[in-house]
Amino acid sequence: MPPAAELQLNRVTPKAEAARALPHPSTHSARERLDQIAAEVSAWRGAPNLSKAKRHAEAARNLIVGPTGPGYGDADGDGKVSGANATGLLPGLKGSAALTVPAANTCVARDLLGGSWEDPAGRWAVLQAKIAAWRPDNNTFPTLPSHAQRIVGWASLTLGSVNLNRAREYAGHANIHVDVSRAALTRC
DSSP states (O other): OOHHHHHHHHOOOHHHHHHHHSOOHHHHHHHHHHHHHHHHHHHHHTOSSHHHHHHHHHHHHHHHHOTTSTTOSOTTOSSSOTTOOSSOSSOOTTOOOOSOOGGGOHHIIIIISOSOOSSHHHHHHHHHHHHHHOBTTBOOGGGOSOHHHHHHHHHHHHHTOSOHHHHHHHHHHHHHHHHHHHHHTTOO
16 A cells, blocks of 8 residues: 555544544443432432432432343332333343443443453342342442442342431442442543
8 A cells, every 4th residue: 555545544534533532422321320320329318218218229229230130120119110221331131231331441441340241140140149148247348349339239238228327328338339430430
Protein backbone atom coordinates (compact mmCIF):
# COMPACT_ATOMS: atom_id res chain seq x y z
CA MET A 1 0.00 0.00 0.00
CA PRO A 2 1.44 3.43 -0.90
CA PRO A 3 2.32 5.68 2.07
CA ALA A 4 -0.32 8.32 1.14
CA ALA A 5 -3.12 5.72 1.21
CA GLU A 6 -1.75 4.38 4.49
CA LEU A 7 -1.89 7.86 6.03
CA GLN A 8 -5.43 8.35 4.78
CA LEU A 9 -6.62 5.11 6.42
CA ASN A 10 -5.03 5.95 9.77
CA ARG A 11 -6.14 9.58 9.83
CA VAL A 12 -8.51 10.47 12.68
CA THR A 13 -11.22 12.82 11.54
CA PRO A 14 -12.49 15.61 13.84
CA LYS A 15 -15.84 13.78 14.06
CA ALA A 16 -14.10 10.54 15.12
CA GLU A 17 -12.01 12.47 17.67
CA ALA A 18 -15.18 14.03 19.15
CA ALA A 19 -16.83 10.61 19.35
CA ARG A 20 -13.85 9.28 21.34
CA ALA A 21 -14.42 11.99 23.95
CA LEU A 22 -17.98 10.82 24.62
CA PRO A 23 -18.54 8.13 27.24
CA HIS A 24 -19.30 4.66 25.94
CA PRO A 25 -23.14 4.37 25.67
CA SER A 26 -23.18 1.38 28.02
CA THR A 27 -21.08 3.26 30.56
CA HIS A 28 -23.59 6.08 30.43
CA SER A 29 -26.43 3.60 30.99
CA ALA A 30 -24.53 2.00 33.87
CA ARG A 31 -24.04 5.46 35.38
CA GLU A 32 -27.76 6.19 35.12
CA ARG A 33 -28.58 2.80 36.64
CA LEU A 34 -26.19 3.40 39.53
CA ASP A 35 -27.89 6.75 40.11
CA GLN A 36 -31.22 4.89 40.35
CA ILE A 37 -29.70 2.35 42.72
CA ALA A 38 -28.24 5.15 44.85
CA ALA A 39 -31.68 6.77 45.10
CA GLU A 40 -33.25 3.47 46.17
CA VAL A 41 -30.54 2.83 48.78
CA SER A 42 -31.00 6.35 50.13
CA ALA A 43 -34.79 5.85 50.39
CA TRP A 44 -34.22 2.44 51.99
CA ARG A 45 -31.89 3.99 54.56
CA GLY A 46 -34.43 6.68 55.45
CA ALA A 47 -37.55 4.52 55.22
CA PRO A 48 -40.18 5.31 57.87
CA ASN A 49 -41.21 1.66 58.20
CA LEU A 50 -39.98 -1.83 57.39
CA SER A 51 -42.30 -2.38 54.42
CA LYS A 52 -40.93 0.72 52.67
CA ALA A 53 -37.36 -0.28 53.51
CA LYS A 54 -38.01 -3.66 51.92
CA ARG A 55 -39.63 -2.07 48.85
CA HIS A 56 -36.53 0.04 48.23
CA ALA A 57 -34.17 -2.87 48.95
CA GLU A 58 -36.13 -4.95 46.42
CA ALA A 59 -35.82 -2.17 43.85
CA ALA A 60 -32.06 -1.83 44.38
CA ARG A 61 -31.60 -5.60 44.06
CA ASN A 62 -33.78 -5.83 40.93
CA LEU A 63 -31.92 -2.96 39.26
CA ILE A 64 -28.66 -4.86 39.71
CA VAL A 65 -29.67 -8.46 38.97
CA GLY A 66 -32.12 -7.77 36.14
CA PRO A 67 -34.99 -10.04 35.12
CA THR A 68 -32.72 -13.03 34.44
CA GLY A 69 -30.78 -12.73 37.68
CA PRO A 70 -31.31 -14.44 41.03
CA GLY A 71 -34.11 -13.18 43.23
CA TYR A 72 -35.53 -10.79 40.66
CA GLY A 73 -39.18 -9.95 41.21
CA ASP A 74 -41.59 -9.20 44.02
CA ALA A 75 -39.33 -10.20 46.90
CA ASP A 76 -41.17 -8.13 49.50
CA GLY A 77 -44.52 -9.75 48.61
CA ASP A 78 -46.47 -6.52 48.08
CA GLY A 79 -47.76 -7.58 44.65
CA LYS A 80 -45.48 -5.17 42.74
CA VAL A 81 -42.02 -5.54 41.23
CA SER A 82 -40.08 -2.51 42.42
CA GLY A 83 -37.12 -1.62 40.23
CA ALA A 84 -38.52 -3.50 37.24
CA ASN A 85 -36.16 -3.31 34.26
CA ALA A 86 -35.28 -5.08 31.05
CA THR A 87 -31.53 -5.32 31.65
CA GLY A 88 -29.65 -5.68 34.91
CA LEU A 89 -26.51 -3.82 35.88
CA LEU A 90 -24.78 -7.23 36.10
CA PRO A 91 -25.20 -10.26 33.82
CA GLY A 92 -28.06 -12.67 34.54
CA LEU A 93 -27.72 -16.29 35.58
CA LYS A 94 -27.09 -17.44 32.00
CA GLY A 95 -24.90 -14.49 31.04
CA SER A 96 -27.60 -12.31 29.55
CA ALA A 97 -26.73 -8.77 28.54
CA ALA A 98 -25.87 -6.29 31.26
CA LEU A 99 -25.43 -2.54 31.45
CA THR A 100 -21.91 -2.84 32.87
CA VAL A 101 -19.22 -3.09 30.23
CA PRO A 102 -15.91 -4.51 31.50
CA ALA A 103 -13.94 -2.72 28.81
CA ALA A 104 -15.16 0.69 29.99
CA ASN A 105 -12.12 0.86 32.31
CA THR A 106 -10.10 -1.31 34.67
CA CYS A 107 -11.96 -0.08 37.75
CA VAL A 108 -15.29 -1.26 36.32
CA ALA A 109 -13.77 -4.69 35.70
CA ARG A 110 -12.20 -4.82 39.17
CA ASP A 111 -14.68 -3.05 41.48
CA LEU A 112 -18.07 -3.14 39.82
CA LEU A 113 -17.92 -6.50 38.06
CA GLY A 114 -15.33 -7.98 40.39
CA GLY A 115 -13.56 -9.92 37.67
CA SER A 116 -14.69 -12.38 35.04
CA TRP A 117 -18.33 -13.28 34.42
CA GLU A 118 -17.53 -16.26 32.18
CA ASP A 119 -19.51 -18.40 34.64
CA PRO A 120 -22.40 -16.13 35.67
CA ALA A 121 -24.35 -18.89 37.42
CA GLY A 122 -21.23 -19.66 39.46
CA ARG A 123 -20.76 -15.99 40.35
CA TRP A 124 -24.37 -15.76 41.57
CA ALA A 125 -24.05 -19.07 43.44
CA VAL A 126 -21.09 -17.67 45.37
CA LEU A 127 -23.22 -14.68 46.37
CA GLN A 128 -26.10 -16.92 47.47
CA ALA A 129 -23.68 -18.95 49.61
CA LYS A 130 -22.31 -15.74 51.18
CA ILE A 131 -25.83 -14.56 51.99
CA ALA A 132 -26.68 -17.92 53.55
CA ALA A 133 -23.47 -17.91 55.64
CA TRP A 134 -23.78 -14.27 56.77
CA ARG A 135 -24.18 -13.63 60.49
CA PRO A 136 -23.83 -10.42 62.52
CA ASP A 137 -20.52 -11.79 63.83
CA ASN A 138 -19.49 -13.21 60.43
CA ASN A 139 -19.79 -10.65 57.63
CA THR A 140 -19.11 -12.69 54.50
CA PHE A 141 -19.65 -9.86 52.00
CA PRO A 142 -16.15 -8.30 52.04
CA THR A 143 -14.87 -11.42 50.27
CA LEU A 144 -17.15 -10.74 47.29
CA PRO A 145 -15.07 -9.07 44.56
CA SER A 146 -18.07 -7.22 43.04
CA HIS A 147 -19.32 -4.21 44.98
CA ALA A 148 -22.61 -4.42 43.08
CA GLN A 149 -23.07 -7.98 44.35
CA ARG A 150 -22.40 -6.74 47.88
CA ILE A 151 -25.35 -4.34 47.46
CA VAL A 152 -27.48 -7.33 46.43
CA GLY A 153 -26.32 -9.10 49.57
CA TRP A 154 -27.33 -6.24 51.88
CA ALA A 155 -30.65 -5.88 50.05
CA SER A 156 -31.30 -9.61 50.44
CA LEU A 157 -30.65 -9.40 54.18
CA THR A 158 -33.07 -6.49 54.41
CA LEU A 159 -35.74 -8.44 52.57
CA GLY A 160 -35.45 -11.13 55.23
CA SER A 161 -35.28 -8.70 58.14
CA VAL A 162 -37.94 -8.15 60.79
CA ASN A 163 -36.26 -5.06 62.26
CA LEU A 164 -36.38 -1.57 60.74
CA ASN A 165 -33.21 -0.36 62.46
CA ARG A 166 -31.30 -3.36 61.17
CA ALA A 167 -32.69 -2.77 57.65
CA ARG A 168 -31.48 0.83 57.81
CA GLU A 169 -28.08 -0.37 59.02
CA TYR A 170 -27.88 -2.72 56.03
CA ALA A 171 -28.70 0.22 53.74
CA GLY A 172 -25.76 2.11 55.23
CA HIS A 173 -23.47 -0.77 54.28
CA ALA A 174 -25.01 -0.93 50.80
CA ASN A 175 -24.42 2.79 50.35
CA ILE A 176 -20.66 2.30 50.75
CA HIS A 177 -20.71 -0.14 47.84
CA VAL A 178 -22.88 2.17 45.74
CA ASP A 179 -20.20 4.85 46.17
CA VAL A 180 -17.40 2.46 45.15
CA SER A 181 -19.42 1.25 42.16
CA ARG A 182 -20.18 4.79 40.98
CA ALA A 183 -16.54 5.83 41.36
CA ALA A 184 -15.44 2.85 39.25
CA LEU A 185 -17.12 4.37 36.20
CA THR A 186 -15.01 7.51 36.31
CA ARG A 187 -11.75 7.04 38.19
CA CYS A 188 -9.70 4.82 35.87
